[in-house]
Amino acid sequence: MNRKPNLKDVAELAGVSAITVSRVLTHPDKVAAKSRQKVEQAIAELGYIRNHAASALASNRSGVLAVIIPSLSNIVFNEVLQGIYSAVKPHQLQVILGDCHYSPLEEEKLIATLLSQAPEGLILTGTDQTDYARKLLQNAGIPVVQLMELTNNPIDINIGFSHFAAGKAMTEHLLARGYRRIGFLGARMDPRTQHRLAGFRKAIEDWNTANNAKNSGAEPSSARCEPYVVTTSQSSSIKLGGQLLQSVMAESAGQCDAVFCCNDDLALGALFAARQMNLRIPADLAIAGFNDLEASALVDPGITSVASPRFAMGQQAVELILQKASGAQTEFSPLDVGFSIMVRGST
Amino acid sequence: MNRKPNLKDVAELAGVSAITVSRVLTHPDKVAAKSRQKVEQAIAELGYIRNHAASALASNRSGVLAVIIPSLSNIVFNEVLQGIYSAVKPHQLQVILGDCHYSPLEEEKLIATLLSQAPEGLILTGTDQTDYARKLLQNAGIPVVQLMELTNNPIDINIGFSHFAAGKAMTEHLLARGYRRIGFLGARMDPRTQHRLAGFRKAIEDWNTANNAKNSGAEPSSARCEPYVVTTSQSSSIKLGGQLLQSVMAESAGQCDAVFCCNDDLALGALFAARQMNLRIPADLAIAGFNDLEASALVDPGITSVASPRFAMGQQAVELILQKASGAQTEFSPLDVGFSIMVRGST
DNA sequence: AAGCAAAATGGTTGCGCTAACATTTTGGCT
DNA sequence: AGCCAAAATGTTAGCGCAACCATTTTGCTT
Structure with a gap:
């Protein structure tokens, strides 16, 4: 067999049904230890890797978090990203990152592209999205964070400082x-x-x-x-x-x-x-x-x-998205994380 | 209608078949201008966004490029990333980025996770992958780049310097x-x-x-x-x-x-x-x-x-991956991009 | 040992899209 | 006008997986 193994191949090798294999991957606690072991062995033997596209399609959950920053080269957003990654890690989430080069129009295009991944949430930088982008986001019905600065008119969640x-x-x-x-x-x-x-x-x-x-x-x-x-x-x-x-x-x-x-x-x-x-x-x-x-x-x-707490902002963005995605219908008012002046010798 | 519009909805509104809508999205030149226009209008009207998972499943193409770097915080990899993004831009590709924290074991796990997205290619940093990771990559059958340093025993494509x-x-x-x-x-x-x-x-x-x-x-x-x-x-x-x-x-x-x-x-x-x-x-x-x-x-x-030409290395990695993915069966020998000593006042 | 609830497992179906092939329409030519 | 190749469009089927509900097995109590 040359094609990549799929669920059914694993199931046959393990002597169980396909759905049991699926459960081993997503809800391992719902499967008896014995079956689980057989399945895990079959997976290892075949080098099976789950087809994310099929999984996302069937379950209607993409396991993807979309992030758009204005610039890869600015270390500031890098630190925010680090916060995002640190918060994402314990969860089963992949980050898809876009760089909009400080352009709301590029951002709009990126949003359209990234939404096609049906992400669980979307983290944007700043509050200057185009009208069409806002409309897309409203339709998407996913948690959206506007990060870094504050606005009176947030799309959804807003974290930043003035x-x-x-x-x-x-x-x-x-x-x-x-x-x-x-x-x-x-x-x-x-x-x-x-x-x-x-x-x-x-x-x-x-x-x-x-x-x-x-x-x-x-x-x-x-x-x-x-x-x-x-x-x-x-x-x-x-x-x-x-x-x-x-x-x-x-x-x-x-x-x-x-x-x-x-x-x-x-x-x-x-x-x-x-x-x-x-x-x-x-x-x-x-x-x-x-x-x-x-x-x-x-x-x-x-x-x-x-x-300013850039790392923490990234973390918080992820946490609030996950909270909201898991049904907590709490309203978030803009979250002001504040700033502080570090006085040093230069002044 | 509250659910998200799908291809069929667009097709009905535009008065064409679903496959025509699909073609407008993927091969617009295969569709008559008149139909295309109708479809595009319907898409705009409905705010339709293609379901990437379904598309990937049906077409067996994910449109995803996976990248693993050892550290987000190191500006060096940031520059490589910038090169990657610049090269990816003209193509219909999303980047999924993982940070393995300089750990081959984390890298191995990340590889397994990222492979489930069936990426078109994978860019790794360094040449110290675990044996199991190498096996996974061999099975995956996608172009793999080991970036930054050179090895005599590359997994696939190798770009870097000594x-x-x-x-x-x-x-x-x-x-x-x-x-x-x-x-x-x-x-x-x-x-x-x-x-x-x-x-x-x-x-x-x-x-x-x-x-x-x-x-x-x-x-x-x-x-x-x-x-x-x-x-x-x-x-x-x-x-x-x-x-x-x-x-x-x-x-x-x-x-x-x-x-x-x-x-x-x-x-x-x-x-x-x-x-x-x-x-x-x-x-x-x-x-x-x-x-x-x-x-x-x-x-x-x-x-x-x-x-060293970090930006260019990132670009080149993407280009070679795309070349290889599009069937060019050329063998790539390790590509030495060289380095130069910038002599300044400190020595 | 019988009975039963809970746990474990399985069968069927459809997610939304596109490849492959089939059919229709178009437009250029005699 | 009639023909024909090329362009445009449509039909069918299935990608691989997980939700849903149905069924079987397990392990406990009496």
């Missing part, structure tokens, strides 16, 4: 440290980066307002905080951080005394470049980042950054 | 630069790392032999090159690099004048730690790494490292 609040908090930290000519270095400018930038602007606006009120008598302009915003649609890298630092220095005529980088890659690049420009950190220039990568804590000076 | 040669070449570079008390810092010690270490040892042994021959008259010991090897089974990180540097300094009583780190994470950590120890790089201490991460080129001084 990038606006984080951006604002970090900027307030810089203001509190006395920096007044603060640059924002932004790359790729995906929605979350834009929220961080919005938080940055809000913090400065608020500060200027408050400051004007205080110094209502004096000339206000002298105490105003001046933001310098340099952004690019290029994707982020360490090298780019250095280039953007030069841009902001040029734009501010060297006045810039602090930069808030939209992520730690840029921040590291800015740090390396600042050293070459003979800027003392943080005396001449403060550097703040986002994501709290390992390197940020270990360079000298350490880079102040925003930490 | 980590032994790379380790040897880097050590020879250090010797050529005049360093004589060279440390090897190794973490996790997976097979590839061990080959690098073997190359390191061989280079030093060769050098000592040659040197003895030359100085046969003089006392040989004074000119001997002394290796210091510090390894740990812990997984690699920047922080660990600093700790291992301290270990090797302690072990060598401060005599060590160069360290060859088994990867750039360790090398970065060693660099940061060396600065804090007030060692001048490369005057007091040379640092060499492996993998040529982006940061290695941008820190100051840049870290000398071994570069």
